[in-house]
Amino acid sequence: MDKSPASTHVERAESPKKADQRHEPHIVGNLKLLDGNDTILVPTPSPDPKDPLNLPPWRKWAILILVSAYGCAAVVLASGLGPIFPNIVASYPGQEARANDLMTFPTLFMGLGNLISMPLAIAIGRRPVFLISIVIMIAGGVWCAASKSLGSHIAGRDLMSLAAGQSEALAPMIVQEVHFLHERGRKLAWFVFIQNVSSCVFFITSTYMTTAWGWRWWYGFFSIFSALILVLSYVFLSETEFDRPADASTGEVHLDFNDNGELEQGGGTHKLIRVTTSVGTVLEPDRYGPRTWRRDLNLINIKPRWHVILPHYLHILQGLCVPTMAWLLLLNGAWLGIYVFSASTFANVLIPPPYGFAFNSLGYVQASQIVCCLVFLPLSGHGSDWVIKNLSKRNNGVFKPEYRLVGLIVPGIVGVVAAVIYGQAAQNPAQWHWSGVVIPYAAIYFAFLGVNLVGITYAVESFPQRAASLLVVICAGRGIISFGLSYSTLPSIKAIGYDGALNIQAGIGGGLIAFAVVVWYAGPRLRAMAAKWFNMEEVSE
CATH class of the missing domain: 1.20.1250.20 (MFS general substrate transporter like domains)
Structure with a gap:
């Protein structure tokens, strides 16, 4: 499965730091839950309609x-x-x-x-x-x-x-x-x-x-x-299993974008993606495909990973x-x-x-x-x-x-x-x-x-x-x-x-x-x- 980022329509906090500098030391389990009066959604939901967090x-x-x-x-x-x-x-x-x-x-x-x-x-x-x-x-x-x-x-x-x-x-x-x-x-x-x-x-x-x-x-x-x-x-x-980037579990997905606003692996402009209760996630079925009953009724929807x-x-x-x-x-x-x-x-x-x-x-x-x-x-x-x-x-x-x-x-x-x-x-x-x-x-x-x-x-x-x-x-x-x-x-x-x-x-x-x-x-x-x-x-x- 794709490790899907959060929608680009949600809150972003830009940072000039390079990829190897962007993570400040932290203790696993501690995370930012409140942003003013807004609650940050943890884990960060994906714009993929098949994400179980996006179920109605x-x-x-x-x-x-x-x-x-x-x-x-x-x-x-x-x-x-x-x-x-x-x-x-x-x-x-x-x-x-x-x-x-x-x-x-x-x-x-x-x-x-x-x-x-x-x-x-x-x-x-x-x-x-x-x-x-x-x-x-x-x-x-x-x-x-x-x-x-x-x-x-x-x-x-x-x-x-x-x-x-x-x-x-x-x-x-x-x-x-x-x-x-x-x-x-x-x-x-x-x-x-x-x-x-x-x-x-x-x-x-x-x-x-x-x-x-x-x-x-x-x-x-x-x-x-x-x-x-x-x-x-x-x-x-x-x-309900869904493959997410590791930092989604903190509610802060870190992504890099080039000058054209496209995702880039390393370099470019670093942006912090947060999804809050007041903004929510904008789904992108054209990019990821829609959720269908036919898919949901399959007994197995993920590629078996026996090695785990x-x-x-x-x-x-x-x-x-x-x-x-x-x-x-x-x-x-x-x-x-x-x-x-x-x-x-x-x-x-x-x-x-x-x-x-x-x-x-x-x-x-x-x-x-x-x-x-x-x-x-x-x-x-x-x-x-x-x-x-x-x-x-x-x-x-x-x-x-x-x-x-x-x-x-x-x-x-x-x-x-x-x-x-x-x-x-x-x-x-x-x-x-x-x-x-x-x-x-x-x-x-x-x-x-x-x-x-x-x-x-x-x-x-x-x-x-x-x-x-x-x-x-x-x-x-x-x-x-x-x-x-x-x-x-x-x-x-x-x-x-x-x-x-x-x-x-x-x-x-x-x-x-x-x-x-x-x-x-x-x-x-x-x-x-x-x-x-x-x-x-x-x-x-």
Whole structure:
């Protein structure tokens, strides 16, 4: 693909400097976001109509809703057994301990799925990997529905979870690729909001579905639902990968023009191209060709680049060596582990006396997560974008990725307190009201959502040229970490009780959030060091 410059109709700042003098020293991730009252569009959009940043708003919303719907199906199938788990365990008498693998193994395989899918998404594009993932998830759901033994059921869920893992890294990557930096916080929050509100609705209805149809048709229903998403995605979810010049990720494309106003490689008059919200981009279909439905419906729209797969795995290893990314991995893994712990145990706590919840009432416990999403969207989504704009304004219009860390304050406090209360109520039900389990369970979920949003945005905005590999570091790594934590759920409860286990996990999660203070001050220097060590600015994914 052409590395397309921004339209010549947008703002330009001329400079007499030569090409080798034009770049002032800077720290990767820091960039000019505000120009007076105008917001600079980052990345710089191209005048090519095929640039996903130039999609009309309705197409962007269609893509966001479709990846959210896919995320909903993935979350319910891979992580939504909590309300119906007692019903499923009853089908395997004498194998109750092994049946716990139905809950814990999916987090591991979702993480492994990211290690497989993201390199392919870089090599052949986001669209084919997304569509193939839905096909595999449907196949896994059908396998589970038709399974004849617990071992077969576990294997089917493992296959299904490999595909469901794309809801963690590939789906948010698609969302961020069709939106600009100043709107990513709220758009990713809408992704989380739609995905999880719809998931909660299905959590509520799951108990009624299994009571009426049996748990096998529960899998059947979501396989059919996924098939509908597949058809709509084939039509409306176009390729979001687009080849841009490296400096487009800073919102400032540097070009050289000759005396006739034509682009020139080196020399001539140097011009800085910026596109702002007040001016926008003028499309040039005569030069680049129009966007057509025929092109959008192709399964693959880019020339396969198989040679990038091995370097991508190297980039993942390098990402693990970046202190800030390693911290984000541990942070996300710890809070996913706390959430999986509570999701795996709330049914076992609420059904027996003294709470005595009816099986069909367990779905309503999940409904509390809808309230969390209603709070999360304005607070962590729109609030995050509001914070970075205001902090950038105070910093002479310059944005720093560390501004996103402000979004950890509320989820961190809420999550730690909720985890401790959940442990106490689960361990001493005679001394606590059932709300001591239900409300903290929802609050822990809110904390995980907040940590997840901050992790994704901070990683992508710190090193935009390595976005894909860093998303794998966070999403695949946290799945493996949370698997280890959640797999020890039953042994830890037997050894130290609910309160002891969650006190330890809350201490770890809270300590990792508190470390954000160190990252706030040391982050810019660590980013500069990582860019120097691993050439983080030069490699485009």
